[in-house]
Amino acid sequence: MAEQEFSYVSPDSVADALVSPAPPLILDARGRDIYAEGTVPGAVNAGRDPKGFLPSKGSGQLVLILKKGATSYLKRSWSERLSSYGYKVTILNGGFDAWLAAGLPVEIPASGHIKPGSTPYIIPRGLCETNTPAQVRE
Amino acid sequence: MTWRLALSWLLLTSFPLFAAEPCESCHLETHRQFAATAMAKAARSDDFIQEWGQGGRNPACLSCHAPSGTEGVVCVDCHGLGPHPYPRLSVPETCARCHDAPGESTVRRHKTSLAARRNLNCLSCHVKPSAGSHGFIGATDPAFLRTAALLHLAVRNDLGKQILVAAIRPRTGHALPGGTTGRSVWLVIKGMGRGNAERWRETWRFGWWQGPKGEWEDATLAPDIGANLEVAEPGRQGTDWIEAELIFRFRPGPFEEPDPRQVTISKAQMTLRR
Numbered sequence: 001m002a003e004q005e006f007s008y009v010s011p012d013s014v015a016d017a018l019v020s021p022a023p024p025l026i027l028d029a030r031g032r033d034i035y036a037e038g039t040v041p042g043a044v045n046a047g048r049d050p051k052g053f054l055p056s057k058g059s060g061q062l063v064l065i066l067k068k069g070a071t072s073y074l075k076r077s078w079s080e081r082l083s084s085y086g087y088k089v090t091i092l093n094g095g096f097d098a099w100l101a102a103g104l105p106v107e108i109p110a111s112g113h114i115k116p117g118s119t120p121y122i123i124p125r126g127l128c129e130t131n132t133p134a135q136v137r138e
Numbered sequence: 139m140t141w142r143l144a145l146s147w148l149l150l151t152s153f154p155l156f157a158a159e160p161c162e163s164c165h166l167e168t169h170r171q172f173a174a175t176a177m178a179k180a181a182r183s184d185d186f187i188q189e190w191g192q193g194g195r196n197p198a199c200l201s202c203h204a205p206s207g208t209e210g211v212v213c214v215d216c217h218g219l220g221p222h223p224y225p226r227l228s229v230p231e232t233c234a235r236c237h238d239a240p241g242e243s244t245v246r247r248h249k250t251s252l253a254a255r256r257n258l259n260c261l262s263c264h265v266k267p268s269a270g271s272h273g274f275i276g277a278t279d280p281a282f283l284r285t286a287a288l289l290h291l292a293v294r295n296d297l298g299k300q301i302l303v304a305a306i307r308p309r310t311g312h313a314l315p316g317g318t319t320g321r322s323v324w325l326v327i328k329g330m331g332r333g334n335a336e337r338w339r340e341t342w343r344f345g346w347w348q349g350p351k352g353e354w355e356d357a358t359l360a361p362d363i364g365a366n367l368e369v370a371e372p373g374r375q376g377t378d379w380i381e382a383e384l385i386f387r388f389r390p391g392p393f394e395e396p397d398p399r400q401v402t403i404s405k406a407q408m409t410l411r412r
Contacts, residue, residue: 018362019256023307025290032296041252041362044292044305052295056408105252107363113342114357116392121347121355123391127189127320128199129354 006075008093011102014040014063024061025087029078030096031067040065040092040099041107050077055085062087065096161213171272172213180210202236211236229259237317243356244316251361253311263311277321277386280401286310287323287364289384289404293372302327302372304382304406306364313358315386319346323359323403324385324393327369329377337375342367345390372410379409 009017017024018041026043028035035045043065046053064078079089092099100106114121162169172178180186181204190199200207205215216232217224230237230245238245248254253262264274275282290305304327308314315321322345329337344365347355359365372380384404387397 015252016256019253019258019309019311021285021309023288023309025305025307042305042307042364042366044290044303044366045294046292047294047296047301049295054293054408054411056291056406058290105250105255105362109366111368113344113365113367114347114355116341116343119347120350121357123322123343124319124346124348125390126193127185127389128318129320 006079007090009063009090010093011099011104014092014099015102015104017061017063018042022060024063024090025055025058026063026065027082028065028096029067030065034067036109038106038108039096041105043107045109050074050081053081055082055087057085058087060088062089064089064091065099066091068095068097165213167270168272169213171270172274175272175274176276176278177211177274178209180204182209202239202242229261233260240354242318243358244312247316247358247361248312251311253361258311260311277315277317277388283386283401284403286314286386286403287359287384289325289382289406291380291382291406291408293408293410300371300373300410302369302380304367304369306359306367306384308359308361308364310361312361313356314361314364315345315358319354320388320390321345322387322390324387324391325367325382326385327367327380327382329372329375330379330381331376332378337377340367340369341393343391343393377410379407382406 014024014026018026026040027046028039028043029046029048029050031048032045035043039045040063062082064075064082066075066078075091079091082089094101116123176183180202181190181200186199186203190196190203193199204210206212214220215235216227230248234245236242248260264276265271266273266275269275277283277286287309288307290307292303292305294301294303304325306325310316315323322343325342325344327340329339331337342365344357344359347357349355382405383402386401386403388399389395389397
């Protein structure tokens with residue numbers, strides 16, 4: 001497969017698509033460590049192994065973030081795997097560097113979300129308890 | 139402007155006295171649109187009357203729910219006391235008076251969102267063009283609420299171990315749930331097996347929590363970022379497929395207490411390869 005057969009998408013059009021009624025699914029395939037340093041807001045860590053990746057059936061646009069210098073073989077493996085689940089696969093043109101260069105926001109992925117019963121925090125009961133500044137912890 | 143409007147315009151600007159006339163006597167259509175919104179009835183809803191009563195009818199509540207001492211928000215609460223010509227309003231600054239407060243961070247969270255950077259504002263989402271310029275809609279409209287987020291499932295291979303990821307992407311242009319401490323969003327993920335039997339279940343709650351000293355902790359879903367929740371070894375206990383559901387509730391919780399108004403924002407399902 002030749003390079004022209006992949007479809008690339010610019011950071012700006014991804015940012016526009018993300019605020020459209022049908023935002024794309026963003027997959028970061030650069031590996032856990034690089035992902036943890038910062039990624040496109042909301043991107044999913046897909047690991048580095050296309051064959052070990054199993055998506056739910058989809059239909060919309062999907063944007064892949066690949067490592068600098070990714071080979072055509074790798075691009076093809078990801079594209080074929082994801083297209084076979086119904087996604088319209090595109091590759092972020094210029095990778096994450098281009099996203100940064102465009103001045104777009106970056107997410108440092110956080111882990112650990114509060115789960116009921118697992119923290120000292122309790123669920124409030126009132127429907128609206130605003131305007132109690134002294135109680136808010138920023 | 140027709141000559142009639144032009145004339146009343148002239149009268150208005152030259153005789154401020156006329157401004158005392160109720161707005162709806164001239165702005166009938168605008169009034170009709172706004173009267174149908176939740177904001178116009180903010181101090182009249184059963185929930186408000188009950189909670190306000192229990193809290194000793196605290197006047198501070200009315201500074202947002204009925205600043206002009208009526209049944210809810212009225213024209214002058216956004217436009218100011220006038221008279222004509224009224225200055226153009228800027229958004230979201232106009233909304234901040236009530237939608238930016240401790241525990242009500244909608245405007246603040248909006249400012250850093252991708253939506254704001256791409257020049258969308260509160261009105262782009264909350265005013266349906268077909269409903270007219272003052273037909274504000276929000277969470278109380280179930281069809282609108284279902285646009286609040288997308289949910290995706292996937293499994294990745296992490297050093298030979300399977301990890302299930304449930305990705306929530308909010309489309310709210312502010313935190314989800316937006317608004318005050320009284321709403322919540324729940325994610326329920328279930329591992330399912332033969333005979334339609336539930337093998338395991340994990341539950342998360344997004345919204346405001348209260349710490350041991352009564353302090354507030356904001357654990358809402360951040361705009362654009364949302365959350366990627368992970369479950370290790372989803373295939374355990376003979377699980378064949380995964381079902382996930384993202385639910386919006388008009389009460390803060392707990393989940394066991396039913397909310398008759400709750401709405402499923404999004405659902406996802408996937409088969410695991412064994």
